[in-house]
Amino acid sequence: VKPSGIVTLMTDFGLRDPYVGMMKGAILSVHGTARIVDISHHIAAGVIGQAAHILQQTYPYFPKGTVHVTVVDPGVGTERRPILLVTRMHLFVGPDNGLFWPIIEACKDAEVIHLTESRYFLRRVSETFHGRDIFAPVAGHLCQGADPLDMGPVIHDPVQLKLPEPYRKAGSLYGQIVRVDHFGNLITNIRRRDIEGFTAGGRPVVRIGDLLIEGIQTTYAGTPEREALALFDSSGHLEIAVNSGRAVDRTGLDPALTIGREVMVSRARDDGRQP
Amino acid sequence: VKPSGIVTLMTDFGLRDPYVGMMKGAILSVHGTARIVDISHHIAAGVIGQAAHILQQTYPYFPKGTVHVTVVDPGVGTERRPILLVTRMHLFVGPDNGLFWPIIEACKDAEVIHLTESRYFLRRVSETFHGRDIFAPVAGHLCQGADPLDMGPVIHDPVQLKLPEPYRKAGSLYGQIVRVDHFGNLITNIRRRDIEGFTAGGRPVVRIGDLLIEGIQTTYAGTPEREALALFDSSGHLEIAVNSGRAVDRTGLDPALTIGREVMVSRARDDGRQP
Amino acid sequence: VKPSGIVTLMTDFGLRDPYVGMMKGAILSVHGTARIVDISHHIAAGVIGQAAHILQQTYPYFPKGTVHVTVVDPGVGTERRPILLVTRMHLFVGPDNGLFWPIIEACKDAEVIHLTESRYFLRRVSETFHGRDIFAPVAGHLCQGADPLDMGPVIHDPVQLKLPEPYRKAGSLYGQIVRVDHFGNLITNIRRRDIEGFTAGGRPVVRIGDLLIEGIQTTYAGTPEREALALFDSSGHLEIAVNSGRAVDRTGLDPALTIGREVMVSRARDDGRQP
Numbered sequence: 101v102k103p104s105g106i107v108t109l110m111t112d113f114g115l116r117d118p119y120v121g122m123m124k125g126a127i128l129s130v131h132g133t134a135r136i137v138d139i140s141h142h143i144a145a146g147v148i149g150q151a152a153h154i155l156q157q158t159y160p161y162f163p164k165g166t167v168h169v170t171v172v173d174p175g176v177g178t179e180r181r182p183i184l185l186v187t188r189m190h191l192f193v194g195p196d197n198g199l200f201w202p203i204i205e206a207c208k209d210a211e212v213i214h215l216t217e218s219r220y221f222l223r224r225v226s227e228t229f230h231g232r233d234i235f236a237p238v239a240g241h242l243c244q245g246a247d248p249l250d251m252g253p254v255i256h257d258p259v260q261l262k263l264p265e266p267y268r269k270a271g272s273l274y275g276q277i278v279r280v281d282h283f284g285n286l287i288t289n290i291r292r293r294d295i296e297g298f299t300a301g302g303r304p305v306v307r308i309g310d311l312l313i314e315g316i317q318t319t320y321a322g323t324p325e326r327e328a329l330a331l332f333d334s335s336g337h338l339e340i341a342v343n344s345g346r347a348v349d350r351t352g353l354d355p356a357l358t359i360g361r362e363v364m365v366s367r368a369r370d371d372g373r374q375p
Numbered sequence: 376v377k378p379s380g381i382v383t384l385m386t387d388f389g390l391r392d393p394y395v396g397m398m399k400g401a402i403l404s405v406h407g408t409a410r411i412v413d414i415s416h417h418i419a420a421g422v423i424g425q426a427a428h429i430l431q432q433t434y435p436y437f438p439k440g441t442v443h444v445t446v447v448d449p450g451v452g453t454e455r456r457p458i459l460l461v462t463r464m465h466l467f468v469g470p471d472n473g474l475f476w477p478i479i480e481a482c483k484d485a486e487v488i489h490l491t492e493s494r495y496f497l498r499r500v501s502e503t504f505h506g507r508d509i510f511a512p513v514a515g516h517l518c519q520g521a522d523p524l525d526m527g528p529v530i531h532d533p534v535q536l537k538l539p540e541p542y543r544k545a546g547s548l549y550g551q552i553v554r555v556d557h558f559g560n561l562i563t564n565i566r567r568r569d570i571e572g573f574t575a576g577g578r579p580v581v582r583i584g585d586l587l588i589e590g591i592q593t594t595y596a597g598t599p600e601r602e603a604l605a606l607f608d609s610s611g612h613l614e615i616a617v618n619s620g621r622a623v624d625r626t627g628l629d630p631a632l633t634i635g636r637e638v639m640v641s642r643a644r645d646d647g648r649q650p
Numbered sequence: 651v652k653p654s655g656i657v658t659l660m661t662d663f664g665l666r667d668p669y670v671g672m673m674k675g676a677i678l679s680v681h682g683t684a685r686i687v688d689i690s691h692h693i694a695a696g697v698i699g700q701a702a703h704i705l706q707q708t709y710p711y712f713p714k715g716t717v718h719v720t721v722v723d724p725g726v727g728t729e730r731r732p733i734l735l736v737t738r739m740h741l742f743v744g745p746d747n748g749l750f751w752p753i754i755e756a757c758k759d760a761e762v763i764h765l766t767e768s769r770y771f772l773r774r775v776s777e778t779f780h781g782r783d784i785f786a787p788v789a790g791h792l793c794q795g796a797d798p799l800d801m802g803p804v805i806h807d808p809v810q811l812k813l814p815e816p817y818r819k820a821g822s823l824y825g826q827i828v829r830v831d832h833f834g835n836l837i838t839n840i841r842r843r844d845i846e847g848f849t850a851g852g853r854p855v856v857r858i859g860d861l862l863i864e865g866i867q868t869t870y871a872g873t874p875e876r877e878a879l880a881l882f883d884s885s886g887h888l889e890i891a892v893n894s895g896r897a898v899d900r901t902g903l904d905p906a907l908t909i910g911r912e913v914m915v916s917r918a919r920d921d922g923r924q925p
Contacts, residue, residue, distance in 0.1 A: 114832035118708040121689035125711030132713055139396035158393040161400030163407055177869030227868045229884030282389035318502045319452030334504030414671035433668040436675030438682055557664030593777045594727030609779030
């Protein structure tokens with residue numbers, strides 16, 4: 101795939117320290133006209149699953165030939181391998197700790213390369229900041245048109261990561277909260293297709309903590325202000341929201357412990373009463 | 376106006392979620408060499424007036440032909456129209472909810488276009504994220520040189536928004552706090568011209584909460600450390616500050632409720648005593 | 651040095667207000683194809699030493715010919731001079747308040763220019779925002795290839811700034827915490843070379859507050875989870891960290907007052923007991 105010259109960055113580094121700036125400098129020192137886009141630098145420290153989930157939903161909006169650098173890397177400096185994932189459309193650079201597993205699983209013709217050729221790295225590689233010293237310059241070289249196959253051997257055993265999947269039990273569908281967004285909306289791992297198959301012929305009823313919500317809306321503004329609603333978010337996942345309010349403060353659960361909490365979807369009975 | 380290839384973004388999305396990154400991807404997927412600049416993503420959720428105020432003060436610093444995308448959009452997915460505002464120098468893309476009204480009022484030859492031509496949108500438009508699905512790709516096409524008039528019909532009834540204006544009463548000038556900045560400075564809606572006309576022939580005295588400030592300074596550092604002062608900010612608005620301190624914590628008002636609070640300007644009497 | 655077309659920005663402005671966006675607009679209005687990179691906008695308000703420390707560690711990662719704009723400027727509008735520092739590889743623009751002193755000291759052939767030629771500024775220069783009105787447009791002109799020597803006279807008395815240096819006393823090495831990063835790691839001003847000379851022939855023992863740490867590791871992950879460790883960070887400074895935890899919460903010191911606190915390094919005695 102021909103490089104687009106665009107590099108995205110996602111890390112758990114925050115924006116207070118100069119770490120992200122150093123990575124951008126290292127990319128631009130290799131390929132001075134790279135166009136660098138931040139996806140987020142506020143991944144929870146070391147939470148690989150959160151980064152994997154966000155990356156999977158975000159990368160398709162970028163043009164073909166984009167290099168995605170993702171650094172959530174609690175094992176930096178240990179034996180964990182630095183890798184490059186090549187799919188038909190995109191390139192991904194980061195540590196081999198499961199970050200890219202959902203994409204590897206979804207793209208059957210993907211190739212994973214163990215980055216071993218140090219001529220693509222900074223001259224001095226620290227033990228604690230491979231984002232700057234390995235992944236950033238590799239991304240710069242990929243933008244320059246370097247051949248991924250020159251960067252190391254193909255491997256067939258990348259680290260796997262299982263994101264939690266929704267499941268059915270006793271006539272209900274169970275999922276979990278995977279993200280709380282800036283607006284306090286609760287994003288679940290339940291997709292439109294999961295729920296559509298499940299609730300055919302009955303209106304869905306969604307429960308999370310103290311909230312019980314009937315029906316699925318299409319917009320926030322169609323519900324009275326301050327009332328809770330369920331809808332499919334812009335990535336096709338079931339979301340619990342409050343019109344002009346924050347759902348995270350309305351479930352009766354500890355807001356700091358909302359991620360991972362169970363969401364149950366049932367079918368309303370024909371007589372309109374709750375199951 | 377010839378496109379500059381520059382797109383600015385202002386939203387209330389914050390930087391934690393991938394929403395801003397998705398918008399950038401959608402712009403770059405249309406026009407891969409767009410140069411994208413963030414103005415702010417920390418507009419208070421749904422507060423259209425704050426975004427309108429900041430946009431009006433910021434856009435003139437950008438070059439001619441810049442596309443400004445502003446998304447504070449509590450009515451996303453409802454009947455509110457997506458619009459494009461074309462002035463002699465700049466282009467503005469966002470929801471028709473008043474965001475652009477101060478600019479429309481100020482630029483008499485401005486044209487407003489209702490964005491109806493879905494060939495300029497992403498192929499699948501969600502109900503909840505028009506920033507990514509409509510506004511971002513439209514901005515990309517504008518950078519590419521697409522003709523605004525091909526994007527939909529001209530309309531003459533954009534939603535109006537009245538920002539609060541200062542007024543005079545009983546020998547005093549009354550305005551309000553419209554923004555508290557990162558340094559704790561209080562920015563008012565009183566412009567240099569409002570106050571200069573008003574206080575000709577007498578020294579101004581500014582009151583906000585418990586603070587009473589005599590005279591208007593030109594710099595922060597001209598006042599003793601930790602003391603309050605008034606000055607005109609870099610956009611020509613009256614500002615209350617504390618040298619090497621935070622004015623927001625010194626008014627005796629609840630810091631969280633400072634926006635919207637009244638500021639009174641009087642003239643000192645000739646004998647130097649307060650009015 | 652030939653301009654790279656890249657401009658870095660570091661300020662204490664935060665990202666909530668439009669100030670950084672205005673600066674970017676002012677740069678792009680001079681040089682529309684400038685590539686602008688944020689190093690950090692979260693320098694503590696007015697803390698020149700923090701910005702100087704970060705700049706010195708970050709700028710070398712950028713390509714030759716990069717213009718670095720640094721604005722931590724409590725004396726804006728007073729007699730303090732706006733300056734341009736030219737080294738063999740990089741250009742630096744900002745206020746003459748010590749920000750660039752560590753770089754001036756380290757680069758013996760550096761030249762400092764007092765920015766006096768107002769044709770390189772915005773037409774109207776405010777008293778309170780030289781970042782936008784002077785430094786940003788000067789950076790744009792430097793990207794365009796303007797000659798630094800046309801921008802004002804060379805000066806030989808830039809303001810000096812002494813960053814705290816580690817010192818030895820009574821058989822121990824004393825330094826201090828200069829930064830707490832996003833992960834809660836404590837970065838000291840003790841460099842690898844300071845400690846290697848000092849501890850030759852004995853294992854180092856590091857003390858900060860209640861923590862006493864033996865030995866220096868090479869990675870975070872080599873220490874049991876939740877345990878404290880010392881290592882050299884990616885810039886070669888001694889760092890105190892906790893594997894999968896936050897060192898700043900583990901010293902027994904007030905986290906808000908950790909910066910500036912003393913760090914002591916001793917040598918373990920040959921019998922392995924503490925000194």
